[in-house]
Amino acid sequence: MGDTKFVEIRGVSKTYHTLDEETKALDKLSFDVDRGEIVIIVGPSGCGKSTILSIIAGLMKPSSGEVFINGNQIKSTNKSVGYMFQSDHLFRWRTIMENVLIGLEIQNKVTAQNINRVEKLLDTYGLAEFKNHYPNQLSGGMRQRVALIRTLAIEPELLLLDEPFSALDYQSRLAVSDDIAGIIKKEKKTAIMVTHDIAEAISM
Numbered sequence: 001m002g003d004t005k006f007v008e009i010r011g012v013s014k015t016y017h018t019l020d021e022e023t024k025a026l027d028k029l030s031f032d033v034d035r036g037e038i039v040i041i042v043g044p045s046g047c048g049k050s051t052i053l054s055i056i057a058g059l060m061k062p063s064s065g066e067v068f069i070n071g072n073q074i075k076s077t078n079k080s081v082g083y084m085f086q087s088d089h090l091f092r093w094r095t096i097m098e099n100v101l102i103g104l105e106i107q108n109k110v111t112a113q114n115i116n117r118v119e120k121l122l123d124t125y126g127l128a129e130f131k132n133h134y135p136n137q138l139s140g141g142m143r144q145r146v147a148l149i150r151t152l153a154i155e156p157e158l159l160l161l162d163e164p165f166s167a168l169d170y171q172s173r174l175a176v177s178d179d180i181a182g183i184i185k186k187e188k189k190t191a192i193m194v195t196h197d198i199a200e201a202i203s204m
């Protein structure tokens, strides 16, 4: 037996069934991710990228195969995993601070210590002065940064990013992906990102 990897994907297959057809989205997919690694999966639309992230997050069960995080098999959603979606999904009626705190609110963990930690994250990543602003007062790139800080606020060990920059125009996409990669490295997180955009993958 070798060392246990941080994330292990073992022979994962997924077939979707509808009334009149079967779609094989994943066929015996296996790979490992080490702690602190940023892995980018590139492929065209429809190749099963969102499916594998949903399975790793425990939001969906594979048809066969297993996923382990830290040696524990994933069977349902898991606090050690943070998921960032294609668009930023910020609530427009909540301020930046209120948006960033939402995960902690759901977990009933809005303590003075956690608020302080989140304020430091906003400060480090240049958003402190915007904490009482609303999402529509920020640029697309800043909103993605807010979405990442919201995901980081619950202190996940593994970040899953599903085409997080696809809503941005080409020029800001490369700058923002650079920016987000820098934050992930600085916070020493492990991340799996999926994208159809090779330039974005290389820039990360």
Ligand SMILES: Nc1ncnc2c1ncn2[C@@H]1O[C@H](COP(=O)(O)OP(=O)(O)OP(=O)(O)O)[C@@H](O)[C@H]1O
Pocket (backbone or CB within 6 Å): 016, 017, 018, 023, 024, 025, 043, 044, 045, 046, 047, 048, 049, 050, 051, 052, 196
């Ligand atoms: N709930 C579902 N029911 C039936 N088929 C599905 C379902 N979800 C996804 N599929 C099919 O499975 C395949 C993989 O989908 P998936 O969303 O994982 O791909 P993707 O690479 O993330 O694509 P995109 O970038 O367009 O989201 C596609 O052919 C899709 O049509």
